[in-house]
Amino acid sequence: MFLSKAHVPERSRTWLLLLPLIGVMFLATAYPVGLIFLKSFVLSRPGQPATWGLQGWIAAFNDRALLSVLVNTFSLATVRIAITSVLAIFFAWVVTRTDTPFKKLIEFALWLGFFLPLLPMTMGWILLLDPHIGLVNKGLMRAFSLAVAPFNVFSYWGIIWCHLAFSTSVRFLLIAPAFKAMDAALEEAAQTAGSNTIGTLLRITVPILAPAILTATALGFIKSLESFEIELVLGIPAGIYVLPTRIYDFIHWEPPLYGQATALSSILLVVVFALVLLQKLLLGRRQFTVVTGRSYSVRPFSLGPWRWVTFGFCALFIIAMILLPLATLVMGTFMEVFGFFDLAARWTTRHWSGAFSDPVFVRSLVNTLILGLGASVVGTFFYALIAYFIVRTRLPGRNVVDLLSWLPWALPGVLISLALLWAVLGSGSWARALYGTVSLLIIAIIIKEMPLGSQIIKAAVLQISQELEEASETSGASPVATFRRILIPLLKPTLMSVGIIMFIAAVREIPAVVFLSTNRSRTISLLMLDSIADANMERAAVIGFFIVFLLLALLLLGRALGFRLHPAGGN
Amino acid sequence: MKLSCHKMTSRRFLAALFCVALGFTFLIRLQPGFSQAKPAWQEKWEKVLAAAKKEGTVVVLGPPGDLIRNAMVDGFKKAFPGIEVEYSGGRSGEQAVKLGTERDGGLFTADVFLGGPTTANFQLKPMKALDPVKPALILPEVTDLKYWRDNRHDFSDSDGLYDLVFVGQVSSPLIYDPRQVKREEIDELYELLSPKLKGKVVINDPLVSGAAVPVFRFIWEVLGPQKAADFYQKLRAQAAVVDRDQRRQIEWIAQGKYAVLLAPSDGVMAQLLQRGVKFEVLDDFKDYGTYIGASFGTLMLINKGPHPNAATVFINWLLTREGQIAWSKAMNHVSRRVDVPTDHLYSYSIPKPGMKYWIGYSEKAQTRSAEEEKILKELFGR
Numbered sequence: 001m002f003l004s005k006a007h008v009p010e011r012s013r014t015w016l017l018l019l020p021l022i023g024v025m026f027l028a029t030a031y032p033v034g035l036i037f038l039k040s041f042v043l044s045r046p047g048q049p050a051t052w053g054l055q056g057w058i059a060a061f062n063d064r065a066l067l068s069v070l071v072n073t074f075s076l077a078t079v080r081i082a083i084t085s086v087l088a089i090f091f092a093w094v095v096t097r098t099d100t101p102f103k104k105l106i107e108f109a110l111w112l113g114f115f116l117p118l119l120p121m122t123m124g125w126i127l128l129l130d131p132h133i134g135l136v137n138k139g140l141m142r143a144f145s146l147a148v149a150p151f152n153v154f155s156y157w158g159i160i161w162c163h164l165a166f167s168t169s170v171r172f173l174l175i176a177p178a179f180k181a182m183d184a185a186l187e188e189a190a191q192t193a194g195s196n197t198i199g200t201l202l203r204i205t206v207p208i209l210a211p212a213i214l215t216a217t218a219l220g221f222i223k224s225l226e227s228f229e230i231e232l233v234l235g236i237p238a239g240i241y242v243l244p245t246r247i248y249d250f251i252h253w254e255p256p257l258y259g260q261a262t263a264l265s266s267i268l269l270v271v272v273f274a275l276v277l278l279q280k281l282l283l284g285r286r287q288f289t290v291v292t293g294r295s296y297s298v299r300p301f302s303l304g305p306w307r308w309v310t311f312g313f314c315a316l317f318i319i320a321m322i323l324l325p326l327a328t329l330v331m332g333t334f335m336e337v338f339g340f341f342d343l344a345a346r347w348t349t350r351h352w353s354g355a356f357s358d359p360v361f362v363r364s365l366v367n368t369l370i371l372g373l374g375a376s377v378v379g380t381f382f383y384a385l386i387a388y389f390i391v392r393t394r395l396p397g398r399n400v401v402d403l404l405s406w407l408p409w410a411l412p413g414v415l416i417s418l419a420l421l422w423a424v425l426g427s428g429s430w431a432r433a434l435y436g437t438v439s440l441l442i443i444a445i446i447i448k449e450m451p452l453g454s455q456i457i458k459a460a461v462l463q464i465s466q467e468l469e470e471a472s473e474t475s476g477a478s479p480v481a482t483f484r485r486i487l488i489p490l491l492k493p494t495l496m497s498v499g500i501i502m503f504i505a506a507v508r509e510i511p512a513v514v515f516l517s518t519n520r521s522r523t524i525s526l527l528m529l530d531s532i533a534d535a536n537m538e539r540a541a542v543i544g545f546f547i548v549f550l551l552l553a554l555l556l557l558g559r560a561l562g563f564r565l566h567p568a569g570g571n
Numbered sequence: 572m573k574l575s576c577h578k579m580t581s582r583r584f585l586a587a588l589f590c591v592a593l594g595f596t597f598l599i600r601l602q603p604g605f606s607q608a609k610p611a612w613q614e615k616w617e618k619v620l621a622a623a624k625k626e627g628t629v630v631v632l633g634p635p636g637d638l639i640r641n642a643m644v645d646g647f648k649k650a651f652p653g654i655e656v657e658y659s660g661g662r663s664g665e666q667a668v669k670l671g672t673e674r675d676g677g678l679f680t681a682d683v684f685l686g687g688p689t690t691a692n693f694q695l696k697p698m699k700a701l702d703p704v705k706p707a708l709i710l711p712e713v714t715d716l717k718y719w720r721d722n723r724h725d726f727s728d729s730d731g732l733y734d735l736v737f738v739g740q741v742s743s744p745l746i747y748d749p750r751q752v753k754r755e756e757i758d759e760l761y762e763l764l765s766p767k768l769k770g771k772v773v774i775n776d777p778l779v780s781g782a783a784v785p786v787f788r789f790i791w792e793v794l795g796p797q798k799a800a801d802f803y804q805k806l807r808a809q810a811a812v813v814d815r816d817q818r819r820q821i822e823w824i825a826q827g828k829y830a831v832l833l834a835p836s837d838g839v840m841a842q843l844l845q846r847g848v849k850f851e852v853l854d855d856f857k858d859y860g861t862y863i864g865a866s867f868g869t870l871m872l873i874n875k876g877p878h879p880n881a882a883t884v885f886i887n888w889l890l891t892r893e894g895q896i897a898w899s900k901a902m903n904h905v906s907r908r909v910d911v912p913t914d915h916l917y918s919y920s921i922p923k924p925g926m927k928y929w930i931g932y933s934e935k936a937q938t939r940s941a942e943e944e945k946i947l948k949e950l951f952g953r
Contacts, residue, residue, distance in 0.1 A: 063952070064952075132826060132828045133828075236813075236814060236815065253632050255694045255780065340847075359639075418668070421669065425676025435673075435678065462772075515665070519658075530636065533636075533662055534636030534834075535818040549593070
């Protein structure tokens with residue numbers, strides 16, 4: 001509806017409020033990204049007179065292995081997104097629209113899948129599925145007298161397998177709010193007309209939720225292209241290289257080859273813009289309003305005895321994909337050396353005691369909490385403004401803002417961090433004052449997660465009928481009051497989800513803040529990086545767990561305080 | 572009699588003179604402000620120390636890990652309670668990039684850089700961020716060359732000014748699994764090409780910074796370009812895996828997954844051995860020997876730093892016996908100071924007297940020729 005008749009805020013103060021947003025967006029996205037692309041043409045080393053040229057770009061694209069790297073990158077991303085999208089739609093449907101038992105537990109476990117640190121979890125999978133020492137492999141070989149290990153985690157499918165829990169959880173969190181917001185009357189009508197459960201899901205539910213599903217798919221696809229931790233650990237021994245591991249190579253060269261890294265990142269930029277255009281083409285002429293002024297039904301679908309089948313599948317996924325590697329990893333943190341069962345002193349608590357007795361731990365924890373809270377509150381509000389600006393106004397520049405909101409995903413986090421460092425230190429004393437403060441880290445996280453946050457909210461705004469806002473304005477409310485009193489309450493579950501996702505992203509983030517933090521603003525995740533760089537993976541895993549516990553504790557505290565912090569929270 | 576009387580007078584005169592001189596000296600000593608002339612170093616040290624206490628802090632960029640961070644912070648604080656160490660650990664390359672950007676933006680936040688010679692020579696020196704180290708060395712136990720191996724301070728940079736090397740340890744070229752291969756089967760360089768080892772060798776990636784860079788430089792230097800190029804090609808064909816996770820590749824050998832690892836990381840190796848992980852270390856090749864590396868053990872004085880006096884005090888402390896023991900224990904490194912005990916270290920890392928080693932940390936040794944770079948990229952590039 002909004003596309004056929006977009007709303008035009010007439011009052012000049014709305015203009016005044018929203019137009020600076022374009023400036024802020026330029027400053028936050030185009031300026032640092034432009035800066036890093038500009039610097040990719042610098043050939044001279046730091047401290048020497050600048051010379052310019054295309055050599056970095058030529059070297060990056062002259063790589064004879066680039067084609068196979070691109071094939072690997074797109075193939076892994078496509079297969080992964082296909083599998084995890086189906087799984088996420090299924091879980092979202094189970095949790096929000098069916099009477100499957102223990103739905104809250106299932107949802108909680110999927111949140112847990114999102115919290116878990118990727119690198120330590122991959123260590124857990126290696127301990128289970130390594131063809132040489134993997135416990136599952138050893139068990140199966142012994143049980144069935146096999147000569148060869150049945151699984152090899154260091155493989156194409158090993159990489160996809162290790163991504164499943166996290167990627168499915170992320171996609172679930174992105175689409176679950178939209179599922180919850182849908183009026184069940186539409187599905188009931190389909191059922192009355194003779195459609196079965198699966199038919200209703202595929203012909204009614206999924207098409208109506210196309211904006212949320214497509215946004216989640218586009219976001220997930222780009223995120224998959226960017227993913228590198230698991231590929232780095234599992235791919236390299238198998239000879240599987242992807243674009244992010246090549247970029248990582250250039251960044252960790254000494255001296256780092258940022259020009260070449262940026263040149264390769266331009267491929268991501270092209271993909272991002274292509275996906276944005278594709279999404280616009282697919283959604284452009286259709287209407288997706290599911291939240292209107294009428295009351296609507298949220299009655300769950302009765303699955304009958306099949307509800308135990310859906311529960312069984314969810315339980316199996318959660319146990320196999322989340323709890324099993326998690327338990328292995330917990331066990332590993334109590335081992336002297338992770339995965340070595342034959343040492344004389346194989347069990348220890350010193351990794352835990354060492355992590356918590358570190359004198360910088362408390363200061364890092366305080367910084368982390370400030371960072372998480374700041375990024376969550378400010379980021380969510382900022383993204384809501386962006387979404388409103390893009391979807392509900394006809395102000396000039398809204399398409400540019402839409403495009404700019406995707407831009408941060410065209411660069412790996414570490415390059416965003418470097419670009420922001422250049423931007424802040426090269427922009428006068430007012431900006432330089434930010435350096436070394438947690439505020440700068442908050443800005444970095446808000447920029448880095450902008451595509452995710454703004455697109456989720458944008459998809460949710462698309463689902464809300466504009467009649468509600470028109471009614472508010474007809475009753476004399478200003479656009480600001482309408483935004484605050486109509487749109488924000490209707491978007492509350494989505495905003496809560498985005499707020500939590502932002503908090504989690506901020507607490508876990510390493511690459512985007514690595515150049516911006518100092519001793520004063522060090523966070524827990526950077527303490528974890530310190531342990532990883534020191535090859536102390538047991539300590540890194542302990543800190544990773546602490547982050548999970550911290551997030552879970554805050555989530556439970558939030559619930560205890562009465563916030564509905566889960567994505568399935570109703571309107 | 573006359574003579575004896577004269578003698579008596581002379582003696583009395585001398586005694587009186589002695590007493591007067593003694594009394595005069597005593598009186599002078601009582602004067603306020605009197606002090607015995609101090610050695611020049613001490614006067615300089617006292618001045619620097621007083622100024623350092625006023626500065627109150629020294630900002631040190633160094634290797635990652637809580638062990639080294641705590642060793643530096645606590646050790647220095649114990650020796651100089653009035654001065655705090657603000658220690659930032661991380662990858663040397665990343666720290667150098669950050670430092671360079673800060674300086675471009677007019678921020679000068681760091682005083683001392685402790686890191687590998689690659690970062691010193693290929694990042695910090697070109698950005699003109701370093702001051703000569705020698706003028707900052709004050710304490711006699713630091714400046715006196717008798718305390719240092721070969722009676723000299725060693726520098727990695729070809730100017731011999733900016734990057735003082737305080738660690739010099741034997742870098743083992745390989746580790747192996749004794750269940751799969753015997754020592755005498757791999758203790759010569761060319762034995763790595765034995766058909767028996769085909770598919771059982773892991774190579775630490777020489778294209779990323781780390782322990783493999785000096786090992787491949789060493790092979791290139793000792794064999795010469797032609798033989799080395801041929802050796803590299805055959806070695807690449809032997810390899811089961813080229814990996815860059817420096818811990819995992821050592822664990823693979825300990826777990827028996829592969830037989831030999833070429834170019835293991837010294838630091839990670841020592842860490843895992845200490846924790847009870849079992850594998851065998853080859854000290855050197857019987858035919859070509861091995862090389863001396865510095866790992867993270869070189870120091871640089873950052874110019875325009877905010878706390879130049881505290882930096883001087885820190886550098887002097889680090890190079891004392893006490894400072895070097897703290898470093899050596901935290902990092903498992905062999906100090907170039909000859910009075911630092913080595914009983915906590917593994918014997919393979921301690922240079923053997925009389926044995927000739929190739930020096931792997933010098934700027935010249937670390938610089939690859941274009942030909943070598945091309946061959947490595949062809950063989951190990953993806």
